Amino acid sequence: MTPLLQVENLAKFYGARIGCTDVSFDLYPGEVMGIVGESGSGKSTLLNCLAGHLPPDRGAVRFDTRTDGLRDTVTMSEPERRMLGRTDWAFVHQHARDGLRMNVSAGGNVGERLMAVNARHYGDIRSSAIDWLGRVEITADRIDDRPTAFSGGMQQRLQIARNLVTGPRLVFMDEPTGGLDVSVQARLLDLLRGLVRDMGLSAIIVTHDLAVVRLLADRLMVMKDGHVVETGLTDQVLDDPQHGYTQLLVSSVLQV
Amino acid sequence: MISVENVSKNFVLHNQGGTTIPVMAGASLHVAKGECVALVGASGAGKSTLMRMIYGNYLTAAGRIMVGDVDVAQAAPREVIALRRRTLGYVSQFLRVVPRVPTLDVVAEPLLLTGTGQEQARAQAAELLARLNIPERLWGLSPTTFSGGEQQRVNIARGFAFAYPALLLDEPTASLDPTNRAVVLGMIKEAKARGAAIIGIFHDHAARDDICDRQVDVTRFTPGLAA
Numbered sequence: 383m384t385p386l387l388q389v390e391n392l393a394k395f396y397g398a399r400i401g402c403t404d405v406s407f408d409l410y411p412g413e414v415m416g417i418v419g420e421s422g423s424g425k426s427t428l429l430n431c432l433a434g435h436l437p438p439d440r441g442a443v444r445f446d447t448r449t450d451g452l453r454d455t456v457t458m459s460e461p462e463r464r465m466l467g468r469t470d471w472a473f474v475h476q477h478a479r480d481g482l483r484m485n486v487s488a489g490g491n492v493g494e495r496l497m498a499v500n501a502r503h504y505g506d507i508r509s510s511a512i513d514w515l516g517r518v519e520i521t522a523d524r525i526d527d528r529p530t531a532f533s534g535g536m537q538q539r540l541q542i543a544r545n546l547v548t549g550p551r552l553v554f555m556d557e558p559t560g561g562l563d564v565s566v567q568a569r570l571l572d573l574l575r576g577l578v579r580d581m582g583l584s585a586i587i588v589t590h591d592l593a594v595v596r597l598l599a600d601r602l603m604v605m606k607d608g609h610v611v612e613t614g615l616t617d618q619v620l621d622d623p624q625h626g627y628t629q630l631l632v633s634s635v636l637q638v
Numbered sequence: 639m640i641s642v643e644n645v646s647k648n649f650v651l652h653n654q655g656g657t658t659i660p661v662m663a664g665a666s667l668h669v670a671k672g673e674c675v676a677l678v679g680a681s682g683a684g685k686s687t688l689m690r691m692i693y694g695n696y697l698t699a700a701g702r703i704m705v706g707d708v709d710v711a712q713a714a715p716r717e718v719i720a721l722r723r724r725t726l727g728y729v730s731q732f733l734r735v736v737p738r739v740p741t742l743d744v745v746a747e748p749l750l751l752t753g754t755g756q757e758q759a760r761a762q763a764a765e766l767l768a769r770l771n772i773p774e775r776l777w778g779l780s781p782t783t784f785s786g787g788e789q790q791r792v793n794i795a796r797g798f799a800f801a802y803p804a805l806l807l808d809e810p811t812a813s814l815d816p817t818n819r820a821v822v823l824g825m826i827k828e829a830k831a832r833g834a835a836i837i838g839i840f841h842d843h844a845a846r847d848d849i850c851d852r853q854v855d856v857t858r859f860t861p862g863l864a865a
Contacts (some may be wrong), residue, residue: 413716413719568736568737568738569738579750597736600716600719613715615695618694618695618715622690624697629651630653
């Protein structure tokens with residue numbers, strides 16, 4: 383089986399400081415990988431390099447494109463990379479405001495992604511929008527409201543609907559449940575699990591919440607100071623951590 | 639079906655002075671299809687550790703753990719995931735679920751993951767829950783609010799939803815009343831009859847003697863404890 387994403391020796395430096403370095407992994411279709419580590423460990427830098435938002439200084443990020451198989455997204459042209467960003471890739475930001483147009487209606491936010499891939503029929507776009515709002519539990523009568531009129535949790539669900547409406551194959555998520563009430567977080571986790579299962583999505587999730595990765599991710603990568611210190615099956619890394627830092631991280635979680 | 643060959647394991651505690659604790663050495667064990675083997679030994683002897691190593695939840699330092707044709711000790715994460723999806727089931731002592739997901743969906747999930755349709759999966763889940771005497775009015779609620787015995791039965795229903803060829807059972811009858819204990823023992827016997835290879839930990843000795851063909855004392859695999 384061809385991996386969906388193949389990362390080889392990826393590195394990003396900020397001057398003399400390390401953003402992330404020596405990162406290599408394969409992600410297969412349908413797999414969900416979590417990246418954990420404390421703030422400043424390089425996990426968001428890595429995610430942004432993978433998603434083409436930051437140019438890495440070294441290494442390759444090969445994506446299994448629909449037409450040409452594995453292509454290095456670091457060296458492909460900007461228009462090609464942007465095309466991937468609107469079609470096969472999705473990026474869910476930590477702050478929904480960064481991923482939404484705040485002064486456009488909820489339906490418009492979802493429809494815009496469709497129009498970017500050449501959907502033109504107004505009726506079709508609107509019915510897809512209603513369908514997706516329903517899947518993320520936003521009722522159809524809110525379709526003409528702007529995200530500014532939504533709660534934080536609703537904005538986050540709208541962002542997910544906007545991202546998934548074009549049927550991407552790979553979703554990047556940066557702290558998707560950060561800053562949400564635990565009650566909203568639980569519903570979002572269930573939603574994401576269902577989407578991964580039913581659509582066969584692959585996802586890379588950056589978070590510092592170990593409970594979230596345990597429930598969502600098949601595999602886990604632990605980062606510290608820009609380096610990957612441990613990788614493995616999520617429950618194995620959490621239940622039998624090998625690296626000193628991972629042991630510290632796991633043993634520091636407060637019990638409820 | 640399950641074959642553990644000369645397996646060992648240490649825990650290294652990096653944050654506690656780098657203490658190394660050898661917990662298992664020279665463990666070997668074979669379970670054929672349709673056979674049920676009980677792991678016995680005092681608390682702390684390593685029964686659960688061995689079971690977790692077979693499930694890929696704990697890493698193995700040396701040796702081979704074959705489940706079907708996969709060596710769990712060497713397998714890549716995605717191979718272990720595929721193995722757990724279709725081959726190797728595990729009923730742990732604790733239920734771990736996404737909060738607020740209805741019990742019926744919790745039980746149906748292993749079926750959905752293996753390609754059973756939504757309706758069929760839910761029907762089968764309902765059948766299992768009914769058999770395990772979980773009242774129907776609870777099916778739409780999250781099991782996180784259930785009593786200990788109810789949670790355990792939900793866990794068992796989930797573990798038996800898909801007909802795995804190999805099963806690991808960690809204290810499946812603890813905290814069950816006699817009626818439900820009999821139901822669970824019946825389910826384990828049915829799994830044996832359809833050819834599942836089963837490894838179990840039972841503190842309930844009557845249950846163990848009723849369903850297990852053999853016992854393996856893990857004390858002989860415990861470094862420093864072996865006679």
